[in-house]
Amino acid sequence: MPPQSKPLKSSFFSQEPLFGIDKAILPKTVGAEFPPFAKETEIFYNLNKTHRIAALKKGMGTNSKGLFNFRGKMSWLIAAVVVGGFAGTAFGHDAARGKVVYQVCTACHGAGGEGNKAVNAPHIAGLNAWYVEAQLNKFRSGMRGTHPRDIEGMQMRPMSLTIATEDDVKNVAEYVETLKPNKGKTTIKGNSDRGKNYYAVCMACHGDKGQGNQALNSPPLVRLNDWYILSQLKKFRSGVRGTNPEDITGMQMQPMSMTLPNEQAMLDVIAYINTLWED
Ligand code: HEC
Ligand code: HEC
Numbered sequence: 001m002p003p004q005s006k007p008l009k010s011s012f013f014s015q016e017p018l019f020g021i022d023k024a025i026l027p028k029t030v031g032a033e034f035p036p037f038a039k040e041t042e043i044f045y046n047l048n049k050t051h052r053i054a055a056l057k058k059g060m061g062t063n064s065k066g067l068f069n070f071r072g073k074m075s076w077l078i079a080a081v082v083v084g085g086f087a088g089t090a091f092g093h094d095a096a097r098g099k100v101v102y103q104v105c106t107a108c109h110g111a112g113g114e115g116n117k118a119v120n121a122p123h124i125a126g127l128n129a130w131y132v133e134a135q136l137n138k139f140r141s142g143m144r145g146t147h148p149r150d151i152e153g154m155q156m157r158p159m160s161l162t163i164a165t166e167d168d169v170k171n172v173a174e175y176v177e178t179l180k181p182n183k184g185k186t187t188i189k190g191n192s193d194r195g196k197n198y199y200a201v202c203m204a205c206h207g208d209k210g211q212g213n214q215a216l217n218s219p220p221l222v223r224l225n226d227w228y229i230l231s232q233l234k235k236f237r238s239g240v241r242g243t244n245p246e247d248i249t250g251m252q253m254q255p256m257s258m259t260l261p262n263e264q265a266m267l268d269v270i271a272y273i274n275t276l277w278e279d
Contacts, residue, residue, distance in 0.1 A: 093129075093167070098175025101168045104159065113179040115225055117187075120152040122228035126181035128212065131219040132173035134249070136160050140169070143247040147240045152231065181223045183277050188226045188267050195272030201259045202269065205252075210276040217249040222276045229273065233257050233266045 109115055113125030124132065138144035139160035145153030163169050202210075205218035212220035221229060235241035242254030260266050 093170040093174050095171065095175040095178050097168070098171035098173070101163060101172040102175050104162050105172070108155075108159070112182070113176055114182055115184065115228070117225065117227060120155070120228075120231070123181070123184055123223065123225050124176050125179035126223055127176055128214065128220065129170070129173040129177040130214055131212070132176045133169055134217070136163065136169050136173065138247065138250075141246070143244045144241060144250070146244075149238070150235065150240045153235075153241070183279075184225045186226060186274055188230060188270055188274075190264070190267030190269070190271030192268065192271040192275050194265075195268035195270065198260060198265055198269040199272050201256060205256075209278070210273050217252070221273050222278075224273075226270050226274055229270050230266055233260060233270075234263075 105113075108119050108121035109124050110121075113123065113127075115121050115123035135144065139153070139157045140163070142157070144150075145157030145160075147153065163172060202221070205213060205216045206221050207213055207218075210220060210222035212218050232241065236250075236254050236257035237260070239254070241247075242250030242252075242257075244250065260269060
């Protein structure tokens with residue numbers, strides 16, 4: 001989704017975190033002596049050059065030490081408002097910023113989000129931003145990717161923690177959604193006619209075309225790699241995924257995996273899901 005279609009969050013006094021720092025503390029620091037925004041300033045200067053230039057165009061000067069030229073309480077108040085506004089622009093769930101964050105992800109998921117079976121990293125291109133964000137937050141909080149038998153999840157979890165802020169989680173999720181999905185190779189064999197019968201259960205939440213349903217927190221299945229679906233169904237069935245008491249949506253899926261009595265049933269339902277892809 002293009003960034004301009006999202007409302008910009010520029011309210012300085014809102015409770016939204018600023019660079020991951022609770023903004024509620026900021027009004028209290030306005031009027032304090034220099035450097036009231038040391039932390040924010042430092043993070044600000046770690047941003048990439050484009051953003052700094054954008055900020056300079058907004059009238060923020062810097063001296064040779066890279067600190068703001070502003071002096072005095074009033075100036076700091078103005079700076080805070082400008083930085084607040086700037087934060088809204090730079091981190092307004094913006095796919096361009098998300099692309100920068102995504103660089104680290106390319107190592108496993110590929111530049112186009114195509115995935116890489118050799119490292120168990122699934123195809124994620126075009127996956128809905130709401131779902132990507134939810135999963136990244138699960139990895140970050142440890143709801144997913146901490147079970148001792150979740151080898152692949154444990155590879156992903158530290159990667160989710162490389163994302164510095166909540167806003168960048170949203171930005172990278174937004175960027176992943178913009179990537180063009182591509183149909184991977186069929187790697188499993190199953191009976192799609194039998195699979196269709198099993199899929200009757202799945203349809204209630206994942207949709208008749210496997211398109212997913214945000215209202216039920218159910219992701220699309222149609223764009224996933226078949227080998228990845230198999231691995232996740234096994235994880236749900238064995239309780240490696242979807243059993244953490246805080247993982248409400250995972251716990252909705254977990255009992256559903258039990259409707260597939262054995263591996264053959266999983267292969268059959270996946271064979272059916274493979275037939276649902278539409279260009
Ligand atoms: C070291 C390799 C590696 C890197 C780097 C990596 N991932 Fe992953 N990612 C994985 C693996 C492996 C899985 C599969 C986990 C599983 O099987 O449960 C995964 C799973 C995911 C999922 C879950 C997909 C789904 O359908 O539920 C998302 C979303 C994701 N990664 C996004 C990202 C993003 C965004 C980044 C960059 C910040 C990233 N990954 C970096 C290896 C990686
Ligand atoms: C009651 C609703 C519901 C039903 C029915 C259901 N699911 Fe799910 N499913 C979910 C939810 C919710 C999630 C997301 C879990 C999470 O947030 O981690 C999910 C996740 C999944 C995932 C993981 C996708 C990914 O990208 O990692 C797979 C695979 C899956 N479901 C397959 C199935 C299959 C196959 C069936 C039928 C046997 C089925 N589901 C039935 C709700 C459902």
